[in-house]
Amino acid sequence: MATSKIYQQPGMEQVTLSAAMQALADPCRLAIVRRMLEQPEHEFACNEFELDLSKATISHHFETLRDAGLIQTRVDGRKCLSSLRRASFETRFPGLLDLVLNETGA
Secondary structure, eight states: OOOOOOOOOOOGGGOOHHHHHHHHTSHHHHHHHHHHHHSTTOOBOGGGSOOSSOHHHHHHHHHHHHHTTSEEEEEETTEEEEEEOHHHHHHHSTTHHHHHHHOOOO
């Protein structure tokens, strides 16, 4: 009998601004977060993102975002669904996600 994977997410009190900024510095992770910001009520499977990367690399990006406290992931059957921890993140770092969404990459 297979057991479901349980993803560990840090408590928001453990999340640091430097970890969040490092996670957001990568263009692929930034694209993932921006997409999640555009659809805040949606839970995403990794394969919903059109990234020209291997499955392992995409999984690594999601792990980095999870470790930085930006996303949470839950298992639903055989799917792993991730969503942005916007409310919690906004409480911890007010305005940061709005900056991410509105930044144009000048």
